[in-house]
Amino acid sequence: MTITNNALSGALAAQAALNAVSQNIANAQTKGYTRQGVLLVATASDASANSPGNGVQIGSLLRFSDSYKSQQMWRAASDLGQRSQVQPYLSQLETVMSADKSSISYGVDNFFKALNAAGVDPTSTPLRQQVITAADSMSQQFNSIYNLTANQLISVQQQQTAILPSLNESLSGIAALNQQIVSLGATGTNTSALLDKREQLIDSVASQVAVEVINNPDGTASVSLKSGQPLVVSNLAANLNYVSTSGASTLTLTFANTSFKLDDTKVGGQLGGLGDFRDNTLKPLQKSISEIAEQMSQKINDTLTSGFKSDGTAGVAMLSFNPTSATGLLQVASGFQTTDLAFSSDGTPGDSGNLQKLVDVKGQSINLTSIGSVLLGDADTQIVGKLGISSQQNQSQLKTATTIRSQAEDDWKSTSGVNTDEEAINLVEFQNMYQANMKVIAVANTLFDSTLQMFG
Template sequence: MSISYNALSGALAAQAALNTVSQNIANSQTKGYTRQGVLLQTLVNGGGAKSPGNGVQVGSLLRFSDSYKSQQMWRAASDLGQHTQTQPYLTQMEKVMSDDKSSLSYGIDNFFKALNAAGVDPTSTPLRQQVITAADSMSQQFNSIYNVTANQLISVQQQRSAILPGLNQSLVSIAALNQQIISTGANGANTSPLIDQREQLIDSVASQVAVEVINNPDGTASVSLKSGQPLVVSNLSAKLGFDTSSGVQQLNLSFANTTFKLDDTKVGGQLGGLAFYQENTLKPLQKSIAEIAEQMSGKINTQLAAGLTSPGVPGTPLLVFNPTSATGLLQVTAGFTSSDLAFSSDGTPGDSGNLQQLVAIKGQPITLTTLGNVLLGDADTQLVGKLGIDSAQNQAQMTTATTVRQQSEDDWKSTSAVNTDEEAINLVEFQNMYQANMKVIAVANTLFDATLKMFG
């Protein structure tokens, strides 16, 4: 009976291998599917020294996976998510700030050109009116660009909030899959499809926040932030949310009745990239624009107050700075007319002593939080230059991250993806194995029948 038993075990093993091959081929285009295989083992020889063996068995189902390659792919997803999310904002801001006809520099230059032109005839009403018109135009450009920064700030905050529901749901699903994997594995069933689902969810989470993943002996996966706070442990999951009670978005992580305050500029992924842009580029830029408007309007109004419109009549403020308004950051004083421009230093009609002092303001230094001491006329140019550098660096990092992600995916596929040519070869090999074993069974039956006839 050993020849029949050996052949039967071989046919059953071949059939199991064929089932695995068919599963691989069926899922060759399934995203995230990890190819499987069978581990064939010879059965222990228990029939004595002259017995060749007791056939073959399927020792286990194999899942072709490399933890290191998966980790590399998830790290690349975090880097790519971080730079991809911020680039549209940087590009928009760079275009707005550097536009030839709508930049702050264009408005400031035209205003001081109008002051220079008024020096030809300080008493000319059209030339004086041109100064007010240029001041109004400059104010509108400040307001327009400042409003873009305010709208971007709202958009970034909304986008960050929109990420959290999906992120939290993914964490819940990973924890649930951990529990399913334990239960399924305990029953001796194949857990590979569940692990595939879990790894796809981890990849999604990794694009949103940078993660560390540890595969545990019981089949579960523990997921945490780079800074160590837990996201998933066994069947427990964390929940991330924003606390706005202080007036700003504070990212918190709640896990097992413990709340952690997070620095969201360092969490990586899409969430970290948006926060980093907000805190390190957008808010400082917005503050610098307000500082230019405040210090320039202060200098101009102070200088006008030092001049006279007529003997004994000091000048009044031309510009109003309002830091609480996104659309009215800088405005021309309501009711201000050309006769209110205090160009004279002694009240004499035609005197331009104070006008020359106004013109000189463009070359005076101002102090910006992001740049330090700069000349008023150069401030916007330097802001645009810094923004351009930030954008170029992010684009370069995004290009690198895209390449690294693609390479990591290719590395993962080299181990885990289905190769249909390879599976076609396996299909033929295991088919031949099955057919050969069935022939052995046929031969064994023939021998058995012959033996019975000998004693018949």
């Protein structure tokens, strides 16, 4: 009977819809889950039949996904990854280098204060010793901060290397899921769970490097870097690693036996953020510290060697500059004593002509690659100020990136996330639909029994 068939199709359709609702409710708190539904389509009547139709059928299983919103979320993940990775380094540098007692400026100021104090009595051994002690303290502060930058450089490189295994594993996972989705999709199997898993892996990759994603008609997703190099195509995945050549490490991408050299400062995400910080902030800062130490020590040594000691002999260098040592960048020369300080300009004991020239060194200009010409006494303040600006800019960009990511996630959830209130309404509606169709079947059975009794 048509009435029974119609009601049966309705009951089955309601049951399928209830299955989708139950799946959604069960996964309401599952991270990355995309809600599902069913598309109900009326079954048309036969051409020769005088009836309103043949019930209802399931047109397709629905997956509520918006590609644009997913892309926005992945772009936000890249920006957030880029900014979040470098802020701890910037904050540490800013804190140490601007501290009252640990800054380079503090050491330099104390050294020149000791030189000024020695002008009261250039022959005083305690005052001369104070100059040497201040020079040693200044050197240690240079060494401490320079060593901090060297340690950060090592940490950045280690962190970049540590990202690659996870990144490569995610790329391989996306390629494998591409193959499964195509294979199962061809049999009509619901692949929503596999699609969810693939999108979570893409989100993970996007936080590590900035990506472009193309959803292909066959169900696969192609992933590439912003610069165009392929990361995943169908069931093939790229592999990224650092290759050391002549002491330098180069990020290399290998795909289908073809290798690409990449500039890791421009790949975006966590990897690109670390590379950009390393080359455009940390290394220039490290070089500036080295240049201050080198040029200051050169000026002080040149001034001392142009003067005379108390015994009338020529002065000797006091500071030793060693750019190859992270912990010994600047040191007081081994064996340097108070009698070696050449304060006299003419060899006369008690003369302070050369001492005044030493004091004047603080007001002389030096050249820094990152800043240009600057007074020696202002050099550290200038580079710390530049560092502070970089840190503040990154903090602002990090705050913006965090907000954008949060908004992108909320936007994604508005389409793909499970709303338990909405699902509760659907649950009642499809339950009523099922019960109504079962009631129709009961009515149909009653009518059938009544018809039989008429002929009984």
